[in-house]
Amino acid sequence: MSAVREQLPEGRYGRSADERADRKLRIVGAVLGVLFLALMGWFGWYYVVDNKISAEMIKFDVVSDTEVQVHLEVRKDEGVKGVCTLRSRAEDGTEVARKDVRIDDPATRVDTVFSLRTTARATSAELIGCTAP
Numbered sequence: 001m002s003a004v005r006e007q008l009p010e011g012r013y014g015r016s017a018d019e020r021a022d023r024k025l026r027i028v029g030a031v032l033g034v035l036f037l038a039l040m041g042w043f044g045w046y047y048v049v050d051n052k053i054s055a056e057m058i059k060f061d062v063v064s065d066t067e068v069q070v071h072l073e074v075r076k077d078e079g080v081k082g083v084c085t086l087r088s089r090a091e092d093g094t095e096v097a098r099k100d101v102r103i104d105d106p107a108t109r110v111d112t113v114f115s116l117r118t119t120a121r122a123t124s125a126e127l128i129g130c131t132a133p
Contacts, residue, residue, distance in 0.1 A: 052132040053082040053103065058111075060088075060125035067115055068122045074103050074110040076132065085128035088116050096120045103130070 053076040061069045068088045076082060081104050088097040097116040105112075116125065 052077050052080045053084075053130045055084050055103075055127055055130045057086075057125070057127040062122055063115075065121045066118050068097065068118055068125050069113050069115050070125050070127075071111070071113045072101075072127065074112070074130065076103070076108060076110075078108050079106050080132050082130050082132040084130040086114060086116055086125065087128050088118055088122040088125045090118075090120050091123045094120075096122050 053074065055072050055074040058071040058073055060071070063069055070086050070088075072084065072086075074082070074084065081102070083100050083102055086097075086099050086101060087095060090096045096118040099114070099116050101114050103110060103112075116122075
């Protein structure tokens with residue numbers, strides 16, 4: 001009895017269809033990977049270079065049932081004006097204050113304290129973000 005071969009002899013007829021498909025998939029994957037990295041680099045560059053104003057909330061202080069004071073440190077290009085949005089929340093998570101504050105100081109680093117009037121006793125305050133026109 002003789003054994004029946006199901007595959008072609010190796011190396012005799014060139015690459016198999018599976019090897020060609022694998023090579024095409026590797027090329028497509030490499031191209032898509034490079035495009036993805038380029039897109040992430042572009043987004044990162046846009047965020048870092050074009051963002052002309054940024055801020056950090058240093059601390060907040062609940063002064064009373066109707067007021068919260070927020071200390072911000074703003075970094076920006078010289079002469080740039082901007083707006084920062086602040087928000088305060090109550091213990092149950094409801095928003096009790098929201099305020100857009102203008103940053104008009106021409107300096108590159110601005111430390112300032114803003115007061116937010118609240119509709120109920122606040123337990124937290126946060127900086128939503130800053131934008132420059």
